[in-house]
Amino acid sequence: MPRSHIRLRRPAHERQSRSERRTAPTELVLALDGDALPRIVYWGQDLGDAPETGAEGVDPGRGILAAISAQIMSAGVDASESPSILPTQSEGWTGTPMLSLRRRGIEVFPKFLLRATRAEGSSCLIEAEDPEAGLSLAFRIGVEASGLVRLRATLTNRSDTELEVERLWLGVPVPADHDEILSQTGHHLRERSMQTHAFVDGLFAKETWVGRPDFDSTSALIAARSGAGWETGAQRAVHLAWSGNGVHFAVRTPATRGFIGAGELLLGGEVHLGAEQSYETPELFASWGEGTNALASRFHAHLRELHPGFSQRPRPVTLNTWEALYYDHDIDKMMRLARLGAQIGVERFVVDDGWFTGRRDDTSALGDWSVDTGVWPDGLRPLSDLVHALGMEFGLWVEPEMISPRSLLAEAHPDWILRPNAARLPLEGRHQQVLDLTNPEAFDHLVETLSALVADEGIDYLKWDHNRFVLEAISPASGRPAVHAQTAALYRLLDELKERCPGLEIESCASGGGRIDLGILARTDRVWASDCTDPLERIDIQRGTSLLVPPEMIGAHIAQSPSHMTGRATALATRAATALTGHLGVEWNLLDADPADLEQLRAWVSLYKGARPNGCELVHVDCADPAVRVTGLLLPGGRRSLWRFAALTTSQHYPYELIRLPGLDPRGLYRVRPHGRPEMYARLMNPSALGPLEWWDEEGVRLPGGVLAQWGIRPPHLLPGSAVLIEVEKLGDEQP
Numbered sequence: 001m002p003r004s005h006i007r008l009r010r011p012a013h014e015r016q017s018r019s020e021r022r023t024a025p026t027e028l029v030l031a032l033d034g035d036a037l038p039r040i041v042y043w044g045q046d047l048g049d050a051p052e053t054g055a056e057g058v059d060p061g062r063g064i065l066a067a068i069s070a071q072i073m074s075a076g077v078d079a080s081e082s083p084s085i086l087p088t089q090s091e092g093w094t095g096t097p098m099l100s101l102r103r104r105g106i107e108v109f110p111k112f113l114l115r116a117t118r119a120e121g122s123s124c125l126i127e128a129e130d131p132e133a134g135l136s137l138a139f140r141i142g143v144e145a146s147g148l149v150r151l152r153a154t155l156t157n158r159s160d161t162e163l164e165v166e167r168l169w170l171g172v173p174v175p176a177d178h179d180e181i182l183s184q185t186g187h188h189l190r191e192r193s194m195q196t197h198a199f200v201d202g203l204f205a206k207e208t209w210v211g212r213p214d215f216d217s218t219s220a221l222i223a224a225r226s227g228a229g230w231e232t233g234a235q236r237a238v239h240l241a242w243s244g245n246g247v248h249f250a251v252r253t254p255a256t257r258g259f260i261g262a263g264e265l266l267l268g269g270e271v272h273l274g275a276e277q278s279y280e281t282p283e284l285f286a287s288w289g290e291g292t293n294a295l296a297s298r299f300h301a302h303l304r305e306l307h308p309g310f311s312q313r314p315r316p317v318t319l320n321t322w323e324a325l326y327y328d329h330d331i332d333k334m335m336r337l338a339r340l341g342a343q344i345g346v347e348r349f350v351v352d353d354g355w356f357t358g359r360r361d362d363t364s365a366l367g368d369w370s371v372d373t374g375v376w377p378d379g380l381r382p383l384s385d386l387v388h389a390l391g392m393e394f395g396l397w398v399e400p401e402m403i404s405p406r407s408l409l410a411e412a413h414p415d416w417i418l419r420p421n422a423a424r425l426p427l428e429g430r431h432q433q434v435l436d437l438t439n440p441e442a443f444d445h446l447v448e449t450l451s452a453l454v455a456d457e458g459i460d461y462l463k464w465d466h467n468r469f470v471l472e473a474i475s476p477a478s479g480r481p482a483v484h485a486q487t488a489a490l491y492r493l494l495d496e497l498k499e500r501c502p503g504l505e506i507e508s509c510a511s512g513g514g515r516i517d518l519g520i521l522a523r524t525d526r527v528w529a530s531d532c533t534d535p536l537e538r539i540d541i542q543r544g545t546s547l548l549v550p551p552e553m554i555g556a557h558i559a560q561s562p563s564h565m566t567g568r569a570t571a572l573a574t575r576a577a578t579a580l581t582g583h584l585g586v587e588w589n590l591l592d593a594d595p596a597d598l599e600q601l602r603a604w605v606s607l608y609k610g611a612r613p614n615g616c617e618l619v620h621v622d623c624a625d626p627a628v629r630v631t632g633l634l635l636p637g638g639r640r641s642l643w644r645f646a647a648l649t650t651s652q653h654y655p656y657e658l659i660r661l662p663g664l665d666p667r668g669l670y671r672v673r674p675h676g677r678p679e680m681y682a683r684l685m686n687p688s689a690l691g692p693l694e695w696w697d698e699e700g701v702r703l704p705g706g707v708l709a710q711w712g713i714r715p716p717h718l719l720p721g722s723a724v725l726i727e728v729e730k731l732g733d734e735q736p
Contacts, residue, residue, distance in 0.1 A: 005064075006030040006038070008143045009046055010122050026147040026288070029064060030124070035113040036091065037084035037128055040173055041068060043149055044236075044288050070255060081255035083173060085126065085139055086112065086153065095251040095259065096203045100166035101135075101155075108163070110135050123150075134159025146301035149286040157273035165271040169247070170284040171261020174223040174236045178258055181250050182222035182235070182292070184544055189532040189565055191215045191513035192544030199223060199258060205249040207265060211434075211470020211483050212243055212515040219516065219548035220287065221248035222295070223260050229622040231291045231662060238262050239299065239548065241518035242282035244470075244487035260286075267473075267481035285518060292547065293619055299518075300550035304615065306522050307553075311615050311636075315526075315552045316347035316393060317605055318585035320463070323533065323564050325589065327354040327361055329375045333591065334383055340590040342390040344598055345605035349387045350395035350463055355380065357408070363431045366402045367409030369449050371457065384458035395461030395507075396453075400446050401490065402468055403435040416442040418482055420472040429468035437489035439477040446493060451500045460503070464494075464524070466510035487519075494523040507555065513545060521548075526555050526583055533559035533587050534566040535578035536721055539629050539646050542582055543620055551613040551633065556582025558604065560589065570721060571683045572597065576604040577644050577723040581633060584608045600680070607676050611635060611642055611727075619663045627651035628715075630659050638665070639730040642675055645715045646723035655689065658712035661728060664705035668730050672713060673700025675725035684722040693717075702731065 009027040025046040030038040041064040070080040079092040087093035090111035101108040112128040123142025129135065138154040151170050157163040181197045183206055197204060206218045220237040228235050240246045240262035248262045264282055271279050289295035304310060319341040325333060338349050357372045358365040371379045384394040403410050403417060418434040419425050425433055436442050475482040498504055505525040508515055512531035529545045532538065545554055556579040562569045613633050621630035629646040643661055664670060674681060678697055693716045695701035716724060
């Protein structure tokens with residue numbers, strides 16, 4: 001009997017990844033039906049020891065396909081609509097086109113025939129072709145140890161006639177009861193706010209056409225049951241691992257239960273394939289879970305697998321000089337700032353924008369990546385040597401993909417700038433244009449310049465920025481649109497730089513959180529979630545970013561007050577409580593700080609070092625009160641956790657309602673108390689509370705995990721715009 005299904009799942013010994021301590025393993029079932037493209041007929045919780053073909057006549061793939069296939073209805077075509085792994089009109093797909101190809105400007109309508117399937121452990125390769133259309137298709141699909149489903153397709157032109165690829169998108173089906181779409185939007189200084197939409201017939205799409213995911217991109221597009229939240233509700237999500245133009249979409253037709261996916265957005269003429277040339281899609285990742293926390297944990301596990309050193313090497317406390325000094329680069333100030341940083345426990349010192357030749361403001365000099373000897377007579381070595389002697393790493397800000405029209409590089413190589421035509425440059429952004437990385441000479445120049453800079457100046461870390469939209473991007477070298485090739489060249493540049501400079505870490509920044517995706521995160525070690533360091537804004541920004549990124553990769557800094565971005569004044573304890581739940585840093589001119597502030601900063605840094613979020617399980621709590629936020633970090637080992645309670649504004653509850661702390665062992669006994677000394681939070685307490693909170697002291701209170709998770713504790717009543725940290729520690733093997 002011919003094989004009629006493929007089950008993809010991890011072997012039993014591989015199913016206990018960090019993400020699956022509290023989430024079920026994943027299985028995906030592909031149904032094979034003759035020479036038609038396979039169909040995903042099930043993906044979600046592992047089916048366990050479901051019988052295979054031949055066991056009492058049971059065939060999971062064929063059985064599921066038979067169970068879900070619709071009847072053929074009138075006023076259509078003679079096939080029921082049941083999308084394959086690449087739905088096309090040849091199989092009766094009536095939704096938005098997933099594949100669009102042209103030869104000599106004429107649309108091509110392929111009908112792919114299955115030629116081979118090769119299962120390899122938890123993944124399989126599917127090969128198909130359409131000889132009449134001169135096309136072949138290879139499709140790789142698999143289940144990762146994290147529980148993510150991973151998909152990628154490669155289309156090859158088998159004809160001598162050139163083929164233009166307009167689109168090749170990927171997707172997965174979702175159950176019919178997933179009737180809501182969760183996505184994100186935002187802008188500079190307010191990235192990744194959650195939004196909810198009804199999943200109705202038609203197309204919902206989140207597009208980006210600016211050469212990067214950008215501020216309003218969605219970390220993942222989620223289909224969910226109505227009312228789903230961070231803790232509860234069946235959800236399935238997709239994410240495109242791509243740092244260029246792209247789309248996340250959800251589509252439903254009257255005949256289909258629902259389909260979510262993503263793909264690259266290609267400009268006209270961007271991908272032309274000659275004979276035997278191929279186009280490979282960016283990878284699509286799909287996650288699922290009961291609650292957003294569960295599906296997010298799979299993305300976190302995947303990134304931790306890509307960066308295994310994070311579990312062995314603590315994420316260093318970082319001091320960045322931007323909000324401290326801006327362009328006021330003075331070697332004496334920098335050295336004094338470095339010494340103060342070391343005194344409070346900083347482990348990485350990063351010099352931001354303004355160090356290179358002619359860079360006294362943002363109007364010029366991008367591309368001239370040599371140290372300004374007018375400011376740094378002996379280069380950066382004296383500072384980097386001091387930083388290393390103080391026991392810290394040395395980091396430097398760069399923006400290699402951009403070029404200032406007023407620069408030596410632009411003067412020497414005007415043809416290295418992406419532009420719509422020879423007579424006109426695109427609109428400027430921050431007085432800069434985009435360097436054409438697809439030009440081999442420009443690419444080689446950057447590789448040599450940056451690797452020499454790292455070696456010569458003793459650099460351990462690069463803060464890699466990207467401050468401009470990539471618009472009207474035609475490469476003078478090729479004469480074609482270049483967003484796709486520019487993104488691929490960026491990946492090659494990062495890969496080669498890391499190969500040449502072993503141990504170098506790189507932070508992804510794009511005017512803050514403008515470029516955060518699994519494509520860039522596979523090659524970088526940290527993200528700057530937002531240029532906004534106001535802690536009250538950052539609470540939701542970091543929450544939205546954590547849908548994809550684990551907390552130890554989200555840069556979160558204690559900044560000065562009032563905020564440089566919002567002008568809002570906040571207490572140091574609030575700023576620290578927000579920053580300690582990410583990768584801690586300091587964005588503060590310590591030269592102006594008084595001794596009391598420095599002593600408090602030292603205390604907060606010390607607390608962070610005792611409970612870094614490396615490898616933690618992140619828990620966002622669903623709170624009925626919109627004025628509050630509760631987030632937990634369940635630290636590795638299961639014995640300790642930190643919980644941030646934030647009062648963003650005044651509440652209708654007076655005092656606040658109980659807050660739950662889910663994820664704890666229900667039968668364990670825990671001590672709950674303030675994280676750090678209670679007096680560190682004294683300035684945050686609301687004077688309307690006339691009596692003390694009984695457990696808010698160093699002794700705290702002892703409670704069973706079941707009570708904490710299901711019923712909760714009373715938080716302190718805070719001044720609006722405040723946040724505190726609560727420490728929860730399991731007490732031996734004691735029973736309540």
